[in-house]
Amino acid sequence: MSAHPHLSRRGLLGMIATVPLALTLGSGTAHAADSAYAMVYFTESTKLGDGTDYGLHLAVSPDGLDWTPLNQNNPLVTPTSGALGLRDPFLMRKQDGTFVVLATDLKGTDWSYNSQYIHVWDSADLRTFTGYRRLKLHDMATHSWAPEAFWDAGRRQYAVIYSSVNSSGHNVIMVNYTTDFVTASAPQVFFDPGYDVIDGDMAVGVNGYNYLYFKKNQTLVGARSTTLNPGSFTEFGTGVAHGGTEAPTVVKSLTSGTWWLWGDTYTPNGVFYAWRSTDLASGTWTALDQRTYTQPVNSKHCGVATITSAEYAGLLAKWGAPAWNRLKSYNHPSRYVRHAGYLGRIDEYPIEPYKDSLWTLVPGLADSSGVSFRSVNHPTRYLRHYDYGLRLDVDDSTPTFAADATFHRTAGLADAAWSSFRSHNYPTRYIRHADYALRIDPVSTTTDRQDATFRVGY
Template identity: 80%
Template sequence: MTPRPAPSRRHFLGMATATPLAVTGALTLGAGTAYAADSAYVMCYFTESTSLGEGTDYGLHLAVSKDSLNWTPLNQNNPVVTPTAGALGLRDPFILRKQDGTFVVLATDLKGTDWSYVSQYIHVWDSADLRTFTGYRRLKLHDMNTHCWAPEAFWDAGRGQYAIIYSAVNSSGHNVIMVNYTTDFLTASAPQVFFDPGYDVIDGDMAVGVNGVNYMYFKKNQTLVGTRSTSLDPGSFKEFTTGVAHGGTEAPTLVKSLTSSTWYLWGDTYTPNGVFYAWQSTDLASGTWTALDQKTYTQPLNSKHCGITTITTAQYDNLITKWGAPAWNRLKSYNLPARYIRHSNYIGRIDEYPIDPPSDSQWKLVPGLADPAGVSFQSVKFPTRYLRHYNYQLQLDVNDGTSTFSADATFYRTAGLADASWASFRSYNYPTRYIRHSNYVLRIDPISTTTERQDATFRVGY
């Protein structure tokens, strides 16, 4: 969930106090279940720009990945479905693959940043394949004067039911993690308190049945903290880690690698930053995390509060076929990976993400104007303009149709000079020079040193 002020004192009236059922039988992985054939990942999110202008949309967005670190937004980073009831917008979406292999999508009933809006409902969709979404409804979780933020769900094998967890305010005036149980996401049991350590907690994310232990990470004091329990009983989870954070961080998302023993923990910084950071661990039980270098992962453009689920190769391919990969790219700096190529006042440079408006950092890599074997960088925001060099500095100019312009705006893509899996761009008409950044400004220069090779290396992604 994104940042909000301290909650007002809202009371749970008539809260169910039934004793939880005992968990029996083996625990099975619920949220984030990995099937034997899984080989890829799907992320759901909403989008929000720094100014809440261009690039902001409170519908359901999807992206796919083969490694869970670098993502391809679907449908040109536009929503694939949008709520038609309640606040007419969503936040904090979550995808659960159910026991029958189909999917259910849950989300907060809230559009924008009106934290005073109170809804006792969450948005729900059914989907067989994440290409079509059916049965849209809002599911009521309680009758209390409080919200239902950041819903997630997991399969509780002992109960033979799905648990829906979410953040709401208790009678002491602080957020706790609540739970309702359901078999069909059409109706739900009375709410119970799932986790209340006595202080404000939101954004619970589960990893169920990991070597017989269940884990839940949540936001505490702007950090991500882990709890664990050998049961799934409400009240059984106990904190066991110190906080992980990069500045103010929320919306933890636990992801298990499909090819190694590595776990990833994603976190989301507050609006207006909206930056994802990631940590890794090879032992979830240790509770220790190491920050990943930002060059190893790239979030979808303007993404906020994500959920990540594993899928098969066929599902990955079908999603790309249905929704399409973006017709544009973003280019990340190798040695300053928080920065992306953008234009500002028609000057080419690298600046830190998020860039507002986001279209300043979006490019179409089209066949080279002087040689179709090369590439030219066409601005998404100003499609008549291209990056070209002038006095060795890159600027965004209108194509005047001359051979000089075409030559200045054409580059040959090569293996990255600092990392062959990345890319470098050699000038068409000054073939000893490459695009590089210098004091954050883009220019073409001869390249000889290690630093210059790093300055001239970029990741072409989304």
């Protein structure tokens, strides 16, 4: 959930990924066939305008790092009860192989709205969402923020944890137990270290320990226990933060021994940051290079579960990838190509208005083997060079314009897994940034090559 300035909510990549063992994490029992990831989230632009939607959004990824928003980054379903909106959606594969989605009952940023309920959907395949309902968790005059769930094998029940103000007067992590997400047991305090905590996220059954990550004083902090009993967790390790950070999520790679710890910055930023570790027991994390991951545009406080390759393909077939792309800078990976005042440049994400950074890549206007960049929010305009600078102009149908607006995509000059774009009519020059402004220049130095390298994603 996008944060109250002093609190916080749900784990970003609620991505409790599973490994092909008899291991249970936050997303449920592991499935050996799982090979990709699905993410649920809501969207929020910095000005709470275009790009803000408090419905359920879905994205997929083969590696859990680079994401493809589905349904053009539009919601798949929206709550029809309570606040008529959601925050902090969480996705879990249940013991029977189907999915459940949980979410905070809150639309927008009215932090005074206190709901004793959370939103719940069932889904067999993430192609349809059924059985919408709200689940009541408590009778207290307080909120039920950032719900997550995990399977407690000892109880043979699911534990639903969430943030709420208990009689202690500060936020604690509460728990209710359920078998069906229709009715739940009476609430209990799951974790109360004596200070304000919020946004609990679990990794269960890792080498004899269960891990709880949470937000403490704008920092992501861990606790652990050899049991899943309420009150049994003890803080350990070193916290991490990138400014004010909330919504921790612990993620296990499906292909290696790497763990990721994700966090989300406060409103209005909504930027995901990630750290990595090869040993949860160490309690230490190293910041992950932003080149290695890309969040869905405007995404906030997400939840992720692992899926099979067939489910991954089926979701893409059902909902489709976006008709637009974003271009990330190689040597400034927090920045994306955008237009501002009809000039091309790279600016830090999040970008306002966000559609300034969305591009439709079409066959080159002068050569269909090349590519031209058509603006999404100014669809009569294309990125073209003029006196070597890049700007957004209306297509005047002349051969000169077509040539100026056509580029040839090549392997990235700084990294062959990325892309570079060579000018059609000045073939010794490539699109690059200089003092964040876009232009076409000859490329010769290491810095030039990095300036001219971009990742085409979403």
